[in-house]
Amino acid sequence: MSDALLRADLLRWYAKAKRDLPWRRNPSPYRVWISEIMLQQTTVAAVTPKYEAFLRRFPTLASLACSTEDEVLKHWAGLGYYSRARNLRRAALTVVADHDGDFPSEFEAALALPGIGRYTAGAILSIAFKKPHPLVDGNVIRVFSRLFGLKGRAKDPAFVKKMWPLAERLLPRTKPGDWNQALMELGATVCSPDSPSCGACPVARHCVAFRKDLQEELPQPEATREPIPVRWTCLWIEKNRKVLLWRRSAKERLLKNLWGLPESGKIGAIPGRLLARTAHAITHHALSVELREAAGPEGELPTEAKWVPREKIRDYLVSSLWLKLLERL
Numbered sequence: 001m002s003d004a005l006l007r008a009d010l011l012r013w014y015a016k017a018k019r020d021l022p023w024r025r026n027p028s029p030y031r032v033w034i035s036e037i038m039l040q041q042t043t044v045a046a047v048t049p050k051y052e053a054f055l056r057r058f059p060t061l062a063s064l065a066c067s068t069e070d071e072v073l074k075h076w077a078g079l080g081y082y083s084r085a086r087n088l089r090r091a092a093l094t095v096v097a098d099h100d101g102d103f104p105s106e107f108e109a110a111l112a113l114p115g116i117g118r119y120t121a122g123a124i125l126s127i128a129f130k131k132p133h134p135l136v137d138g139n140v141i142r143v144f145s146r147l148f149g150l151k152g153r154a155k156d157p158a159f160v161k162k163m164w165p166l167a168e169r170l171l172p173r174t175k176p177g178d179w180n181q182a183l184m185e186l187g188a189t190v191c192s193p194d195s196p197s198c199g200a201c202p203v204a205r206h207c208v209a210f211r212k213d214l215q216e217e218l219p220q221p222e223a224t225r226e227p228i229p230v231r232w233t234c235l236w237i238e239k240n241r242k243v244l245l246w247r248r249s250a251k252e253r254l255l256k257n258l259w260g261l262p263e264s265g266k267i268g269a270i271p272g273r274l275l276a277r278t279a280h281a282i283t284h285h286a287l288s289v290e291l292r293e294a295a296g297p298e299g300e301l302p303t304e305a306k307w308v309p310r311e312k313i314r315d316y317l318v319s320s321l322w323l324k325l326l327e328r329l
């Protein structure tokens with residue numbers, strides 16, 4: 001089978017079967033960029049409502065550049081990996097300063113922006129500018145591994161490196177954005193990690209894994225990694241309807257630079273009655289968090305601490321860890 005037939009089969013299917021996702025409507029560079037950053041490490045279902053709300057608050061690149069970091073973090077709440085939100089804002093400032101506020105249409109210039117790697121630059125340029133740049137993400141790796149019968153682990157850098165020449169070879173010069181999205185759509189909806197729907201696959205006649213019955217074996221499973229257990233005791237310190245919050249430092253292992261409830265030991269207060277308890281996962285860490293009542297510290301507050309009116313604390317506590325704890329209060 002030729003590359004041309006493979007392209008034709010996949011593009012025909014994509015034209016009919018693609019999901020109606022908000023970032024596919026009016027795919028301007030700004031809208032595509034925001035969606036691509038949000039979709040890194042996060043599912044379509046989790047991103048969709050956040051994406052629409054984020055664009056209501058920051059409808060243009062200029063509005064994002066004019067915002068404060070805290071405002072952007074607040075609208076990123078629940079998506080995790082908060083460095084993505086900080087990089088978005090830093091990149092918006094760079095675009096305003098260096099590119100007259102227009103997202104750059106040249107690959108090297110896009111790649112130079114904070115938070116944009118080879119995949120994201122390829123996605124934005126191919127989808128929003130219709131420029132012929134390939135991309136490789138987890139879905140594409142899985143699809144290529146099966147389609148071409150290639151053995152390897154999807155997270156092995158050497159295996160990933162092998163995918164780029166393939167992506168370049170297959171990329172059509174017209175509609176490169178549709179092709180890139182079709183590959184990812186196939187991986188997301190048909191060629192899924194477990195039990196791919198080969199019977200409904202538009203490219204089954206090209207697929208080595210299907211022919212050799214290797215779908216379940218390719219790509220090879222990742223080595224399992226035990227999550228690192230972390231225990232925190234955090235404090236609920238309330239006085240005159242104000243709650244004491246704590247800005248975590250840049251040196252913290254988790255939730256760096258974000259506001260949170262103070263951990264006991266960081267502030268001179270003794271943990272008292274248990275108020276709530278939750279489990280939470282953050283990048284290979286399994287957190288077990290207790291929230292305990294405590295009396296306020298005496299004297300001047302450390303610079304990291306701040307009294308915040310109770311009704312305003314959700315403006316600061318952006319991680320879903322805190323939101324889960326607050327629900328249990």
Ligand code: SF4
Pocket residue numbers: 143146147190191192196197198201202203204207208209210215
């Ligand atoms: Fe994936 Fe099956 Fe299609 Fe091959 S035939 S690409 S394994 S869904």
